[in-house]
Every structure is written in structure tokens, then in C-alpha cells.
């Protein structure tokens with residue numbers, strides 16, 4: 225089997241499928257001078273790009289500079305599964321997040337954000353291969369069937385359109401002998417898109433509105449200017465003097481020294497994409513609904529079709545490294561890729577012989593409460609947004625809106641939300657975090673192999689609120 229997996233992976237490119245396109249825009253200049261601006265946005269992933277676009281939309285005369293360490297979309301935004309969701313965080317309920325009574329429901333905020341997201345795609349005519357496929361959760365072990373039933377019961381209560389599929393019904397939807405049951409969430413705002421095209425679409429829309437973009441310009445320092453009212457952002461060859469700053473650097477080390485590493489735990493995920501399937505191969509898997517699929521394991525896999533009928537698959541056991549220095553580039557970990565390939569052929573044994581064309585990794589920024597959060601520094605002239613913890617395709621638009629609101633450049637009512645106002649919780653020191661994460665990862669893996677049964681360690685984490693959700 226190992227040899228077959230190696231063969232299937234042999235010759236695959238170590239780069240995200242989504243960024244391997246000849247129609248990508250030309251590289252923007254690097255910052256090589258002193259520039260003044262009213263708003264500087266650091267990081268050109270979904271968050272930074274949405275923030276730049278929405279800031280210009282709300283204030284056409286505002287001077288906006290967007291600065292990126294590498295190329296636009298180099299971070300998680302160019303590396304994800306492209307699964308569009310209506311949730312903002314792993315928590316759906318206000319109670320889970322400890323929000324006070326009377327606040328808008330998280331589920332409502334998430335739905336409204338997803339609606340706005342899809343409206344914006346239409347308004348800007350972004351060609352992102354969006355397909356409203358819904359989301360199919362599948363059980364591949366008997367213990368997971370209960371979780372699907374629980375999802376269905378919740379949907380019944382909230383009036384969400386979904387169906388519970390038994391073994392025969394789920395295998396009719398997608399011909400995998402591994403599927404024992406399914407829960408198909410049929411909300412029209414759930415679907416799949418091409419993350420690379422979204423990144424480029426946002427970039428084009430923002431630049432058309434007059435945003436100045438710099439690429440290949442890692443910022444190394446953020447400090448108050450002598451006058452005290454401006455912020456100086458320094459890179460190797462240039463400097464930006466800005467009235468206000470939005471940090472959209474996600475899992476990367478923060479430019480704010482006090483929170484440099486304590487708010488985010490960068491967790492590495494791995495992904496693969498196959499070559500395009502032939503008509504016969506497509507017929508053999510009968511995936512006509514083209515849903516985004518995910519398992520119910522702790523370390524679940526998710527998979528989807530692309531517009532040219534490849535299958536992109538990610539997930540499995542992630543990595544959390546003791547040292548992150550220099551790691552924010554493609555991690556080439558053969559064992560992780562073989563693990564995903566093994567899972568792939570367990571789900572689709574009929575595709576034996578199919579090869580993978582691309583393999584890549586990406587960092588998920590996990591926050592302590594598994595939810596995106598906001599922070600403010602330097603008399604509130606610097607705001608940061610981060611902590612999506614494995615979500616983000618749609619939540620980043622909310623993150624951008626919340627960040628702009630806190631800077632006084634967006635929707636004032638958003639800045640008043642308890643969800644936006646709540647402050648992040650710090651992780652324990654890095655060494656402890658690394659030890660804890662690795663013990664927890666092993667325990668989660670063991671539970672996945674053991675019909676989901678949690679051992680003492682996981683039970684204790686659940687009780688103390690340190691459980692991991694990605």
C-alpha cells in the first residue's frame with residue numbers, strides 16, 4: 225500500500241492548486257520608499273483584502289495602503305478548502321461564547337455575513353466558481369451516526385433545510401463504500417468556491433477602487449511616530465506612516481510585541497488535489513450533488529470537487545511545531561501527505577491509480593477560544609483581527625468589517641457588539657502549549673481510532689475549556 229501511495233503522490237507539485245494558474249495578476253511593486261497613508265492594512269489574505277475593499281467602498285476618498293510580506297493569497301487564504309459556511313466561529317450559540325443576554329445571535333450574524341458575502345461576489349462580478357452545493361457530513365464509523373442525528377435534530381428545531389441519509393441514501397449521493405450515513409445541510413448559502421480566484425477577485429476589486437498594494441514587503445516593526453498621533457510601519461526597504469492600522473496577519477507572528485505569540489497557535493494542515501477525473505472515474509463516484517464533504521472524526525478530512533473535476537482533500541492529523549521560525553512556507557511532510565492519500569483511497573477505492581497533482585500545507589491560526597477575535601493597541605489606532613481557527617472563507621469578511629468598525633471606519637453598530645468587544649484569551653507559554661498540543665493530538669487520534677471514545681486527558685480538557693477545535 226505504501227508504495228502505491230508514494231506512486232500516487234510522485235511528481236505532485238508542492239504548491240496550492242488554487243495558486244497554480246497562468247491567469248494570476250502581475251506582482252505589485254515592493255515597498256521601497258516612504259509612504260504616508262490614512263489607513264495601512266498589513267496582510268493581503270481574505271481579511272486584509274476585504275478590509276481594503278470595504279474601506280474604500282465606505283470612504284472613496286480614504287487613502288488605503290495594503291502591504292503583503294509575500295504575494296497576495298500566500299497565507300491560508302490561498303490554501304484552504306474553499307468551503308463556504310454560514311458560521312463565524314466553531315460556536316453557534318451566544319452562551320458558548322459567554323456573550324450577555326440581548327446580543328444578536330451568533331447564528332444570525334453568521335447568516336447575515338454569508339448573505340452579504342454572496343451579494344458582494346455578485347455585485348463585483350467575481351468569477352470564483354461558486355457552487356451552492358450544501359454541506360454533507362458523513363459517518364465512516366458507527367459511533368459517528370449519533371452525531372449526524374444530533375445535527376439533524378438541531379436543524380429540525382431551527383427550521384434549517386437538511387436531510388438525514390441512511391447508508392443506502394448516502395451512497396446514492398456519493399458512491400463511497402465507506403459511508404455509513406450522512407447529514408446533508410441544504411442551505412443555499414453553503415457551498416464551494418475557488419479560493420485563489422476569490423483572492424484575485426478581491427484584489428482586483430480593491431485595486432480598481434484605488435487601494436495601493438505592495439507585495440514582497442514583510443514589515444518588521446510597528447511603532448508610534450514622534451508626533452505620537454501616527455504609526456510607523458517599517459520594512460527592509462521602506463516605511464509607511466499611517467493614521468490607522470489594521471493588522472490582518474492571521475497565524476503569523478504579530479507585529480505587536482506584547483501579543484507576538486501568545487494569542488495564536490499556528491497549526492499546520494495538509495492538503496492534496498488530484499488530477500482531473502475522467503468521465504468514467506466521475507461516473508464511478510456518482511457525486512452528482514458535488515457537495516463539500518467532511519467526516520465526523522476529531523481530525524476529520526474534508527473533500528470537494530473542483531470546476532475541472534479534480535478532488536481536493538485536506539485534514540487529518542495536523543502539526544504544531546516547537547519552533548515556527550521560517551516555517552511560514554510550504555511544509556513538505558511526506559507522512560502527512562501519505563496519510564491523506566491513504567484516507568482518500570479508503571473513501572474512493574474505485575479511484576485506485578488516480579494521481580495527485582498538487583500537495584501543500586497551510587497554517588491555521590488557532591485562538592484559545594477557537595473564535596475570531598479583535599484587539600486594539602496604541603490608543604485604538606491599531607486594530608488586529610485573527611483567530612479564525614480553521615474557518616475563514618466567509619468569516620474573514622466579518623473580521624474585516626469588525627476591524628474597520630473598531631477603527632471608526634465602518635459600521636458603528638458592529639463595534640458595539642459584545643462579540644467584537646470581547647478580548648482574546650492568552651494561550652499558556654509556548655513550550656507548555658507545544659507539549660499540551662502534542663499530548664492532545666495523540667489523545668484525539670487515539671479517540672478517532674477507538675470509536676470516538678475520549679480518554680481522561682480529553683475529558684479533562686473539555687471540562688476546563690482547553691479542548692481543541694479546528
Ligand SMILES: Cc1cc2nc3c(=O)[nH]c(=O)nc-3n(C[C@H](O)[C@H](O)[C@H](O)COP(=O)(O)OP(=O)(O)OC[C@H]3O[C@@H](n4cnc5c(N)ncnc54)[C@H](O)[C@@H]3O)c2cc1C
Pocket residue numbers: 266267268269270271272291292293294295296297298299300301302303304305306307308309441442443444472473474475476477479493494495538585586587588610612613614615616617618619620
Ligand atoms: C489547509 C487549510 C484549509 C482551510 N479550509 C477552510 C475552509 O474550507 N473553509 C473555511 O472557511 N476556512 C478554511 N481555512 C481557514 C481560512 O483559510 C483562514 O481562516 C483564512 O484564510 C484567514 O485569512 P486571513 O486573511 O486572516 O489570513 P492569511 O490568508 O493567512 O493572510 C495573512 C497574510 O499576512 C501576511 N503577513 C504576515 N505577517 C506579515 C508582515 N509582518 N508583513 C506583511 N505581511 C504579513 C502573510 O504573508 C499572509 O499573506 C483553511 C485553512 C487552511 C490552512
